[in-house]
Amino acid sequence: MTHDVIIVGGSFAGLSAAMQLARARRSILLVDAGKPRNRFAEASHGFLGQDGVAPADIMRLGLRQLSAYPTVSFFHGEATSAAAEDGAFRLALSDGSEAGARRLVLANGVTDALPLPSMQPRWGVSVLHCPYCHGYEVRDRPIAVIAAHPMAVHQALLLPDWGPTTYFTQGQFEPSAEEAAQMGARGVSIERTPVVELLGEGATTRALRLADGREVPAEAVFTAPATRVSSPLAAELGCAFDDGMTGRHIQVDPMQQTSVPGVFAAGDAAAAVHNATLASAAGVLAGVAAHRSLVAEAAAQRGAAA
Numbered sequence: 001m002t003h004d005v006i007i008v009g010g011s012f013a014g015l016s017a018a019m020q021l022a023r024a025r026r027s028i029l030l031v032d033a034g035k036p037r038n039r040f041a042e043a044s045h046g047f048l049g050q051d052g053v054a055p056a057d058i059m060r061l062g063l064r065q066l067s068a069y070p071t072v073s074f075f076h077g078e079a080t081s082a083a084a085e086d087g088a089f090r091l092a093l094s095d096g097s098e099a100g101a102r103r104l105v106l107a108n109g110v111t112d113a114l115p116l117p118s119m120q121p122r123w124g125v126s127v128l129h130c131p132y133c134h135g136y137e138v139r140d141r142p143i144a145v146i147a148a149h150p151m152a153v154h155q156a157l158l159l160p161d162w163g164p165t166t167y168f169t170q171g172q173f174e175p176s177a178e179e180a181a182q183m184g185a186r187g188v189s190i191e192r193t194p195v196v197e198l199l200g201e202g203a204t205t206r207a208l209r210l211a212d213g214r215e216v217p218a219e220a221v222f223t224a225p226a227t228r229v230s231s232p233l234a235a236e237l238g239c240a241f242d243d244g245m246t247g248r249h250i251q252v253d254p255m256q257q258t259s260v261p262g263v264f265a266a267g268d269a270a271a272a273v274h275n276a277t278l279a280s281a282a283g284v285l286a287g288v289a290a291h292r293s294l295v296a297e298a299a300a301q302r303g304a305a306a
């Protein structure tokens with residue numbers, strides 16, 4: 001069966017795109033592998049009406065509401081490859097089947113590459129990337145910023161609003177004289193000896209072990225990991241990419257149209273700034289834009305036939 005739209009990714013961006021298209025009574029297939037980026041966190045913050053709610057509960061509610069629309073179908077698994085074919089698209093799915101659609105929305109998110117192995121079990125609990133998402137929960141505790149990217153300086157400048165902050169250059173991300181002065185004015189300490197390991201029970205952090213053997217107290221660690229788009233589908237389809245702050249992302253216009261006609265993209269995979277609300281808003285735009293392009297195509301075909 002050829003759907004009007006296939007949406008790859010069923011999290012904030014994908015569900016939001018799907019909701020617009022379902023309400024426009026279009027036949028859609030939502031393909032989702034079930035690994036949203038924030039699944040490591042116990043609670044999601046800052047999403048209006050859902051502050052403090054578990055990410056999985058937000059997704060469950062979104063899916064339940066979407067399931068009420070009769071033109072929506074779901075595939076729980078992965079889209080493994082995509083190709084354009086006669087003005088439409090074919091996707092291979094992880095169960096060996098195929099699905100086709102006249103439009104695609106890529107909402108497949110990004111994957112984080114954490115700079116130290118001991119960060120992985122603490123990710124989303126005591127190792128964090130977004131002060132607005134989790135800073136309030138670790139307020140007034142000793143905070144470390146472990147640089148993995150030049151943007152780390154900006155994180156370090158923000159974080160004193162939540163707690164006493166030390167910036168670890170890791171021997172690679174030395175602030176400029178101007179940045180060091182700004183850090184000084186904000187009360188940020190600078191440590192140049194690299195952190196080699198995080199210490200603490202389970203997912204908690206109590207201290208950092210430095211390369212010279214010292215242990216420095218820290219209960220919350222912020223880092224800006226490198227990101228990569230979670231699926232090769234956009235690249236396979238020939239979509240252009242832009243350089244973002246932490247990695248490349250799919251290039252889109254203001255209506256979330258990629259460089260390939262008929263392919264829309266939304267959420268972290270198609271943005272330099274990553275946040276659940278922004279992903280959801282971009283998903284809404286992508287859904288609306290995909291719908292409008294189907295309407296415009298039908299009008300053009302009627303015009304040509306007349």
Ligand SMILES: Cc1cc2nc3c(=O)[nH]c(=O)nc-3n(C[C@H](O)[C@H](O)[C@H](O)COP(=O)(O)OP(=O)(O)OC[C@H]3O[C@@H](n4cnc5c(N)ncnc54)[C@H](O)[C@@H]3O)c2cc1C
Nearest residue numbers: 009011012013033035037038045079109124267268275276
């Ligand atoms: C630890 C952590 C905590 C965070 N906390 C917050 C917070 O409190 N507040 C906030 O606003 N933001 C938070 N964020 C950011 C937020 O998680 C992202 O901005 C948001 O999830 C992006 O939504 P998305 O729909 O673009 O992608 P994602 O949520 O990453 O979802 C992408 C979906 O696509 C699926 N997928 C990928 N490839 C394929 C494929 N080939 N086939 C099928 N499915 C596929 C994935 O399995 C996944 O389900 C946090 C991020 C992290 C890492």
